[in-house]
Amino acid sequence: MIQDYLFFTGINILLAWSVYVVLLTGNLSFAQGAFMAIGCYAAGIMTTRYGVPLAVAVPAAMLLSSAAAVLVGFPALRVRGIYLILVTVGVTFCVRIALENVAYTGGVEGLKGMSGTRLWHLGAAIAAVGLLLFLLSRSPLQRILDAVREDDRVAASLGVNLTYVKLLAFGAGAAIAGLAGALYGHYLIFVRPDNFDILVSIFVVLYVILGGVNNMWGPLLGATVMTLLPEFIRALQDWRPTMFGVAIVVMLLLRPEGLLKFRQPSARWSGHAGR
């Protein structure tokens, strides 16, 4: 049981980070559940039907999720704000409906027979993604992402290629979600399209908003607390969505930037800013 708790916490941390990466350019994505599904199904089909080893299937699934995101993102990232959010919601519905209706993916019956994910695989994935995000936060690219989020017109006037930067974030976010999906499927053995309901995407966004959107630790904290809290406080189980709703309202009133709201200006690039 403890192992399951840890596993679902870890998956949610990866998903929260996948939302965070897209959010770095100021775009809120409700499609991360869909990219997780693509990763899960892609890896599952590779291992169960074609005998591809898991170690190969996982990176391949990440690439596929990423490619799907770039394909959707290229036209979609032209729209902004609430319209882009609606597009990502649409993507989530489309993917689920497609998985339910295509015989190749197993339809509503789902896909079975995947196995092989060990807890330490997930731990290693979190460590690797975490390390990359940490390095990113110290790199010049972080500043460019901040500029795009702050005011994309100004960023463009300084020479930032908006299409490229936004697609990069969207693609990277989808790769992380695809990684989570591939590991998830091979832990559960059996998945169905309704494992990737729109609620998954919504919950993940809420983890990020609760935890904080300004640094990589916020999503980690949000995902951990909101996954474990209902497990340990049994009475809360049935009230999970209600609890979420209340938490969001309270947070937005008290701490609109999330639990961990710090952003370290100029901590990065200390070689120049330090003097």
Added chain:
Amino acid sequence: MTAPVLETRSLSVAYGPIRALSGVSIRIAEGETVAVVGANGAGKTTLMKALSGLLPAQSGEIAFQGRSIKGRGPHDLARAGMLHVPEGRGTLGTLTVEENLRIAYDVRPARLGYDEATAAVFARFPRLADRRRQRASSMSGGEQQMLALARAIVNPPAMLLVDEPSLGLSPLMVKEAFNVLHEFRDRGTTMLVVEQNVRSALRLADRGYVLRQGEVIASGPAAELLADDQLLNRYLGTRTKEGA
């Protein structure tokens, strides 16, 4: 006559059926400061958007350093050396002063090292040096306009497009902003300044163009335009006493 850095030939731009610019031809030579002036709605902003790639041209030609730039986006032009200083203090508010400069430096190819480049900027703008670790949004409007101008020269471009530098500033800060632009000019920076504050802009410029309802109605040496009371009164509404 030297080859123009930036030139438009019979440029027309329309918003749907509404023509905002008709047959505008302007040219800016190397090292020259040119002002485009006009009242509200004369087409100044439209011209700026068309030049920086935010609006498509309906007809006509735009050339930068002898090559057509029609259809090229803002980031592309910035990298090619035509840097747009956006109107209304286009600073990145949640980033620090230093980060604002750093991005401007990083994104485009640079000749000087970063420390060298910023040392010159901070020497000219000591207030920005004091505030380098502060969020840009914590500064006054005037200081933010200074930051926008400083950001433009941290990595000097081939040409600057300065969009309404006086917008939303107090008279004192307008004067300060124009002082900076005068320095840029004296150093030989090629500039196109689009401005509503007609007198300040024409005093700064070598040559000027007067826009009215999307057309160039007068052009010539800035001093001559400035001396033409009739023109200024009739089309630019500067009858009131001159501003700062």
